[in-house]
Amino acid sequence: xxxxxxxxxxxxxxxxxxxxxxxxxxxxxxxxxxxxxxxxxxxxxxxxxxxxxxxxxxxxxxxxxxxxxxxxxxxxxxxxxxxxxxxxxxxxxxxxxxxxxxxxxxxxxxxxxxxxxxxxxxxxxxxxxxxxxxxxxxxxxxxxxxxxxxxxxxxxxxxxxxxxxxxxxxxxxxxxxxxxxxxxxxxxxxxxxxxxxxxxxxxxxxxxxxxxxxxxxxxxxxxxxxxxxxxxxxxxxxxxxxxxxxxxxxxxxxxxxxxxxxxxxxxxxxxxxxxxxxxxxxxxxxxxxxxxxxxxxxxxxxxxxxxxxxxxxxxxxxxxxxxxxxxxx
Amino acid sequence: xxxxxxxxxxxxxxxxxxxxxxxxxxxxxxxxxxxxxxxxxxxxxxxxxxxxxxxxxxxxxxxxxxxxxxxxxxxxxxxxxxxxxxxxxxxxxxxxxxxxxxxxxxxxxxxxxxxxxxxxxxxxxxxxxxxxxxxxxxxxxxxxxxxxxxxxxxxxxxxxxxxxxxxxxxxxxxxxxxxxxxxxxxxxxxxxxxxxxxxxxxxxxxxxxxxxxxxxxxxxxxxxxxxxxxxxxxxxxxxxxxxxxxxxxxxxxxxxxxxxxxxxxxxxxxxxxxxxxxxxxxxxxxxxxxxxxxxxxxxxxxxxxxxxxxxxxxxxxxxxxxxxxxxxx
Numbered sequence: 157x158x159x160x161x162x163x164x165x166x167x168x169x170x171x172x173x174x175x176x177x178x179x180x181x182x183x184x185x186x187x188x189x190x191x192x193x194x195x196x197x198x199x200x201x202x203x204x205x206x207x208x209x210x211x212x213x214x215x216x217x218x219x220x221x222x223x224x225x226x227x228x229x230x231x232x233x234x235x236x237x238x239x240x241x242x243x244x245x246x247x248x249x250x251x252x253x254x255x256x257x258x259x260x261x262x263x264x265x266x267x268x269x270x271x272x273x274x275x276x277x278x279x280x281x282x283x284x285x286x287x288x289x290x291x292x293x294x295x296x297x298x299x300x301x302x303x304x305x306x307x308x309x310x311x312x313x314x315x316x317x318x319x320x321x322x323x324x325x326x327x328x329x330x331x332x333x334x335x336x337x338x339x340x341x342x343x344x345x346x347x348x349x350x351x352x353x354x355x356x357x358x359x360x361x362x363x364x365x366x367x368x369x370x371x372x373x374x375x376x377x378x379x380x381x382x383x384x385x386x387x388x389x390x391x392x393x394x395x396x397x398x399x400x401x402x403x404x405x406x407x408x409x410x411x412x413x414x415x416x417x418x419x420x421x422x423x424x425x426x427x428x429x430x431x432x433x434x435x436x437x438x439x440x441x442x443x444x445x446x447x448x449x450x451x452x453x454x455x456x457x458x459x460x461x462x463x464x465x466x467x468x469x470x471x472x473x474x475x476x477x478x479x480x481x482x483x484x485x
Numbered sequence: 486x487x488x489x490x491x492x493x494x495x496x497x498x499x500x501x502x503x504x505x506x507x508x509x510x511x512x513x514x515x516x517x518x519x520x521x522x523x524x525x526x527x528x529x530x531x532x533x534x535x536x537x538x539x540x541x542x543x544x545x546x547x548x549x550x551x552x553x554x555x556x557x558x559x560x561x562x563x564x565x566x567x568x569x570x571x572x573x574x575x576x577x578x579x580x581x582x583x584x585x586x587x588x589x590x591x592x593x594x595x596x597x598x599x600x601x602x603x604x605x606x607x608x609x610x611x612x613x614x615x616x617x618x619x620x621x622x623x624x625x626x627x628x629x630x631x632x633x634x635x636x637x638x639x640x641x642x643x644x645x646x647x648x649x650x651x652x653x654x655x656x657x658x659x660x661x662x663x664x665x666x667x668x669x670x671x672x673x674x675x676x677x678x679x680x681x682x683x684x685x686x687x688x689x690x691x692x693x694x695x696x697x698x699x700x701x702x703x704x705x706x707x708x709x710x711x712x713x714x715x716x717x718x719x720x721x722x723x724x725x726x727x728x729x730x731x732x733x734x735x736x737x738x739x740x741x742x743x744x745x746x747x748x749x750x751x752x753x754x755x756x757x758x759x760x761x762x763x764x765x766x767x768x769x770x771x772x773x774x775x776x777x778x779x780x781x782x783x784x785x786x787x788x789x790x791x792x793x794x795x796x797x798x799x800x801x802x803x804x805x806x807x808x809x810x811x812x813x814x
Contacts, residue, residue, distance in 0.1 A: 333726070334680055335723060339712060343704065343711075351665060372707075377757065378706065378761060379752070380757070384753070385754070390663065394664060397662070399664070424713070425714070426710035429761065432707060432757045433707075
């Protein structure tokens with residue numbers, strides 16, 4: 157059994173509503189429509205047919221609702237998307253193991269209502285958020301109620317990097333070009349978001365919080381030396397802000413918290429990255445994911461099958477951890 | 486025998502000249518003076534005494550001359566630094582295996598003269614440059630003569646990320662704080678610089694170019710899937726610029742070129758990162774380095790000694806590759 161924990165799908169009603177909202181959203185719709193597997197189920201199912209006993213957990217693709225729509229539009233789009241994703245899951249249980257709810261966190265109160273409804277009535281397995289909310293970092297106090305609510309529901313958060321802000325942030329001539337914002341900017345954003353959550357103490361306040369990070373935890377596993385001992389002297393490189401109390405405000409050594417995240421295997425089949433990520437997060441915190449249809453299914457599976465791990469670890473990655481996290485049968 | 490390929494040293498005459506140039510440079514001098522091992526040989530040698538048969542290759546610490554000084558000042562500072570580093574190497578051959586020349590590439594003609602003089606008369610083992618030159622990317626045509634000259638000399642380039650630009654680029658509230666510009670921003674910058682050099686065809690034009698990248702090749706080894714297959718569709722994510730001819734302009738598959746870089750082991754002793762980096766670059770393209778005095782010597786050595794590699798690979802990393810690259814006895 158294989159559960160693909162992180163795949164993207166754009167429901168048709170969502171696309172059609174978005175297309176009619178504004179010219180800017182029409183452009184985004186056009187971009188999404190250029191990837192057929194995102195919305196055409198026949199195309200999608202044919203790709204899925206190549207793998208036996210394989211089911212997907214679906215979530216909206218980029219960009220984040222916060223960046224492409226105003227709060228009112230974003231709320232409506234999330235609501236439409238969640239309703240249709242729930243319907244797709246109930247219609248195609250052999251294809252979709254569950255859906256991750258969309259929210260628009262520029263209106264936190266409305267987002268909390270959507271969280272409750274999606275997890276409650278619609279049966280979402282969790283909620284997807286982005287590495288920052290239209291430029292505002294996740295450790296901003298305004299998002300605290302969201303983490304509190306997710307901790308209350310005891311359901312995982314899917315953490316995804318987001319296109320727009322990465323592009324504007326890396327737009328300098330020296331740093332962008334050649335899709336570097338995608339290739340390296342996204343894992344960078346993921347890493348920064350993880351660090352900000354850790355240093356703001358979110359895991360001390362909500363120890364049961366489960367956060368699934370895309371692309372095998374961003375840069376954390378490869379740079380565990382910089383993150384761990386390198387940041388033991390946090391503050392020594394900074395003159396304009398005082399970080400001296402940050403580490404001591406945490407209950408445990410800061411590197412411990414980074415291991416509390418979950419990490420998915422959407423790495424285009426890299427075998428050495430899988431080893432490195434697995435050594436960092438451990439066999440219970442790595443979940444199989446391909447990023448389909450934006451990442452390859454077959455080569456990502458082959459990386460897991462070819463890895464030098466025991467059968468228990470392989471099963472945990474391919475389905476066990478996802479089933480536990482998402483409370484699937 | 487251990488050769489530490491990437492360590493930093495700020496010569497006293499360099500510090501004293503810089504301190505007197507301007508108030509801004511005085512501030513930078515003060516920052517450098519706060520790390521004693523950067524300039525105090527007694528302190529430095531005591532740290533080095535903890536390891537047997539251990540020699541360092543020295544280079545200037547951050548920030549880059551291009552970012553902290555005007556072209557005239559930068560040229561003078563490079564000249565002063567190179568002269569004193571050469572003197573230190575000849576005075577302390579059992580401590581210093583060689584020095585990496587400083588240049589100021591905001592005046593390329595002057596920099597080429599300094600390259601010739603440093604490699605010629607002073608015996609520099611190579612030249613250090615930064616991942617961008619005060620905001621201008623390394624693949625800008627103005628730097629082509631520099632790569633041509635290094636290829637002509639057949640001497641390696643040390644590639645270092647640089648403080649100032651990284652800070653300004655990551656200054657947004659969502660992305661900076663907690664020294665993220667250092668922790669993740671530097672490897673990001675290194676990765677982007679590597680990609681730009683590859684995609685601009687520098688290795689096709691100068692196949693003998695040896696470039697030593699800091700921190701085990703930045704993000705490339707862990708994200709070899711994104712860099713390789715992920716960028717096979719380069720251009721598909723971009724609307725405002727046409728990248729369709731980039732990959733076909735190269736003589737070989739683009740991922741091949743990334744393996745032509747050298748990568749140092751300055752990863753704060755991370756064992757899993759060493760494995761991952763070594764699998765990507767291969768045993769002949771990884772060189773031992775600690776980033777001393779800014780990185781730990783002992784734990785970095787222990788990572789090499791504890792790695793599951795054969796004695797030949799271990800010797801190549803600890804000294805063989807550096808001796809070949811730097812033409813050391």
